[in-house]
Amino acid sequence: MIKCNLLIVEDNVDLCETLAHVFRKVDFQVQTSFNTADAIKILHRGLIDLVILDLKLPDGSGLKVLEAVKDVDPDILVIMITANTHVEPAVEAMKAGAYDYIMKPFELDEVKLVVQKALETQILKNEVARLKRQNATMFPKTEMFSVNKKMEEVKRMIKIVAETPRTSLLIEGESGTGKELVADALHDWSARARYPFVKVNCAAIPENLLESELFGHEKGAFTGAETMKKGLFEMANNGTIFLDEISSMDLSLQPKILRVLETQCFRRIGGVSDIKLDVRVVAASNRDLQEMVNKGEFRDDLLYRLKVIVISLPPLRERPDDIIPLANIFIESNNREFNKSIQGLTEETKELLLNYHWPGNVRELKNVMERAVILCNTPFIQADHLPAELNDDLASTGSAAANGAAALANSHFGSLAEIEKIHIEYMLEQCNGNKSRTARELGISRSTLREKMKLYDIPA
Ligand SMILES: Nc1ncnc2c1ncn2[C@@H]1O[C@H](COP(=O)(O)OP(=O)(O)OP(=O)(O)O)[C@@H](O)[C@H]1O
Ligand SMILES: [Mg+2]
Structure with a gap:
């Protein structure tokens, strides 16, 4: 059964202890209370996932405890226990946010089943929220890859x-x-x-x-x-x-x-x-x-x-055997993302990737490959699809810009804005999201960077 911190609020001491025993046996952390006042105290101490709550308690209605639950944490599940003559309050409790109710007298198995169902629903809810978040970022979870x-x-x-x-x-x-x-x-x-x-x-x-x-x-x-x-x-x-x-x-x-x-x-x-x-x-x-x-x-x-x-x-430079296989994996994922069908790297490109010292490690390699896939319109990624820093010789003779320009001219993008957006995203990643540094690297002011990020819908 799924693990859970349970609070049982029931003034019938025998019933309360029996329920506690049943759930302790399946490894639940169980606390008990015979009245509303103690129950509310326990709730405020925290860490309760589920409450089994009797509707009629000596010092007031269980609805008071339900209200306290919603105050402390609306995610706590509440299962009401009611006498079978009291259907209306049970309906009221459901309206106030109880998850379910059980009529007295009940079988212990029935309670276990309702509790299990409630916990499963909760886990499914969390899972759906997680998948939604994951979907929102559009990227499936990355597997750790290595041959090293x-x-x-x-x-x-x-x-x-x-x-x-x-x-x-x-x-x-x-x-x-x-x-x-x-x-x-x-x-x-x-x-x-x-x-x-x-x-x-x-x-x-x-x-x-x-x-x-x-x-x-x-x-x-x-x-x-x-x-x-x-x-x-x-x-x-x-x-x-x-x-x-x-x-x-x-x-x-x-x-x-x-x-x-x-x-x-x-x-x-x-x-x-x-x-x-x-x-x-x-x-x-x-x-x-x-x-x-x-x-x-x-x-x-x-x-x-x-x-x-x-x-x-x-660091990546200490596991050079990972560089080319990782580069290929990133080409594949970017092919899917950008709907391209690049087949791999030229020998010259491989050489450059292997000779570079990768200060930003796998993240840098991933970004370099994303950019290369976007810029590349040949079957294999060429040296001039790589950023200048990977080609020291070219960078020092000043032809890197020409290189970049050639790569951009060859690319399938018509719009300068599109390239600008990609480049800003790339520099932001390179600078770990640090906007001052990114602006400095791009040679623009922070406020210009902010405006452009807003314009291109780049999350801050
Ligand atoms: N072995 C690997 N296989 C596939 N992708 C990887 C691998 N290692 C890192 N990455 C990718 O590289 C990027 C950086 O990885 P991650 O965020 O885990 O690094 P980090 O060490 O936490 O970096 P930082 O110190 O900057 O926070 C991520 O996009 C991640 O998916
Ligand atoms: Mg990290």
Whole structure:
């Protein structure tokens, strides 16, 4: 059965305990309450996925608890229990957002079935949302590809870690080496795959917001905290959280991450009690964390905790045997995307790809191939479909521009705007989305870049 944190609210103590027993036996985390007041307290402590709720309770109606549920988290599923003489309130409860109801007296198997159906529906809902998001980006999920020995070892490690239930993982590697792909694979290959995979780019969230993003806050925890907010750790429960660019995390926040790793517990900001979690933490960094520890910029205790298992991704220049096979894979995917039928690379192009030092690693290769496929109108990609930096000799004699111009003239695009859009997207990728740098590289002002991005519908 699907895992779940269950709350049973039922004033008949025997019935309550029987239900609790049934669900504990299938490995649910079960909490019980005999009245509305306790139930609401438990809900506010967090981490409930499903509530079995008696409609008639000694201190008020179950509808009050239902209301509290919707307040705390509308995604929590509620199954009402009603006496068979009380159909109307049951209908009212459904209108107020209950998922289903069961009439007393009932068989235990019936309850199990309704609960299972509710959880399956929830998972399907999540899956549909995930597929919609994936579809929206138009690109199917990338498989990690490699023929290199060191990378085979990486895959073997991912499989081993995936089979452990909770081991955390640190992924090191230069920018564009595939750290995020490793995190994706670890989640997908583990038993956590059907639960959430939450990605957090620690560098992209302002320092003062990161703590409340990660841990959430209680209502009234600080000015502006008008409602309780769940943090990303809570949202990742049962699944995986990916802390990307963990080197950017403020020193003061690091002990809190260490605490989650060590105790699997955390508190929301302003919270008074611990919340228990079951999350695998995967962290990635493209900076040398040991060096940062030596300089006092990263906490040694957190590094040692994260370092239990480390995967170090070799830069592309240290696995040259991957360059041509990867280039071919990217040609194929771009052929599909741009409706082209390019057959491969000329010998000269291969030579250039192999001789280049690839500072941006696989991401750079992927971008270079996308651009080449767009520009190419011959069966094989030629040297002059590659950007200038891949051909140092040409670049230094100044004929790179001529090269580029020839390539553009040969291309099937009539419009200058189209080329401009592609080039801006390309430079943005090369500069990791940094707009100041992109503008500088393009030789235009930031505001001009902004205008052009708006004009061409390029997401900021
Ligand atoms: N082995 C691989 N096979 C296929 N595609 C790959 C491979 N490695 C990386 N890529 C592609 O290269 C791009 C960069 O990969 P990814 O985002 O995982 O790198 P990263 O190490 O997280 O980079 P950064 O440090 O800049 O965040 C992605 O588009 C990814 O799909
Ligand atoms: Mg990354």
